[in-house]
Amino acid sequence: MTTTTTTTQYYRFKPWNIGRFLIWSLFAIVLIVSPLVFKSSLALTMLSQMGYLIIICLSYNILLGQGGMLSFGHAVYVGLGSFLAIHVMNMGAKGGLQIPLVAIPLVGGLAGMFFAILLGFVTTKKSGTTFAMITMGIGELVASMALMFPSFFGGEGGITTDRVYGPTFFGFNFGSQIQVYYLIAAYCFVCTALMYAFTGTPLGRMLNAVRDNPERVEFIGYNTQRVRYFAFIIAGFFAGIGGGLASINFEIVNAADSLSAIRSGGYLLFTFLGGAVFFFGPIIGAVLLVFASILLSELSKAWQLYFGLVFVFMVMFAPGGIASLVMMNLRVAKFGKFDRFWLLYIALAVALVPVVVGAAALIEMIYHIQLNAALGPNLNFFGVTLDTSGTASWLGAAAILTVGLAALEVARRRFVRVWGQAQEEIEAEIKRREAA
DSSP: OHHHHHHHHHHHHGGGTHHHHHHHHHHHHHHHHHHHHSOSHHHHHHHHHHHHHHHHHHHHHIIIIITOOOOSOTHHHHHHHHHHHHHHHHHHHTTSSOOOGGGHHHHHHHHHHHHHHHHHHHHTTSOHHHHHHHHHHHHHHHHHHTTTOHHHHOTTTOEEOOSOOSSOBTTBOOOSHHHHHHHHHHHHHHHHHHHHHHHTSHHHHHHHHHHHOHHHHHHTTOOHHHHHHHHHHHHHHHHHHHHHHHHHHHSEEOHHHHSSHHHHHHHHHHHHHHOSSSTTHHHHHHHHHHIIIIIIHHHOTTHHHHHHHHHHHHHHHOTTHHHHHHHHHHHHHHTTOOGGGHHHHHHHHHHHHHHHHHHHHHHHHHHHHHHOGGGOSEEEETTEEEETTSHHHHHHHHHHHHHHHHHHHHHHHHHHHHHHHHHHHHHHHHHHHHHO
């Protein structure tokens, strides 16, 4: 009798899906409230970049996470969307084609979709490593062609524009950064919702099946190349929208930056770091990308090296990315076993501090010798002066790193043992509940 009552109460709320409604409402509130809390110009710039990078990383994850397609040329569709959008803006400013600024991202989206239709037909002919190599080749091809058509790509200087043109949109002329942010936030919310809805469509489900077992999908009569092609077009559309929003935000597009393989690698790197397995993983990756490119790059010239090291360690120890770590810990907490990990996480964090300090000191001293030797042997490292000409600084940094690595290894072994025990208990509990 008790079981029947509980089941009835559960299904009474199921059609409304309260949990999903709360999550999307919270996402909208965060987008609306963020610029009211973080009001500085730097914060608004960072929030704006996070908004359109979320769209781009999620569009990339349609290929990588949902379709298992490792693309090295995603910047092509973002960049070409940016160029078409900025040319249409310039035409509007000159009194030609009058398209309101709020519709410019759609122009970028249509441009990205057009080139995805054009180039994706060839790209998606193959899968796996061949697909990755083709995307890399097309990316390099388009980036090289940018210098051959300076009238369209603007040469090395790029194309500039003025986003304040035409009549206002309900009083918004998009001259201020906060108005641009809310335009980006609106597109971010709608595009995120649409891409999430795509995961539940028959095409989205079939894309997952093509990723997991393409032979079985072909056996039941589906054309796997066609599924990949359609998904590629959809990803290109949303990538173009992100590119159009970037054009509005910066009012300049440069081929060397927007179409380069480095940019494509950045989308891959941070989508993977965020977590390609889960839908919200690329959102985390986009936020990390902004922090890395704006804040960390101001602290150190070796910021790309640091993120390369982080990427290597994530691949080795947490291939599912940050989102996977979050979900695994939530699973442990759901079964009431997280209490035993508090001290272990603190121990790992304490042991990680000397590792980071020691490694960063060595890297910064090497960078100082290579790039700033003319400024003298001394280096200011977070308030401490390091002498790159003597042995004391090198030995001290190496000693701190060694002690940290030893402490980290002890803490890691203890953590792995307790984690394994907890997972065994959870699996046993799941089997017990299924048998009951």
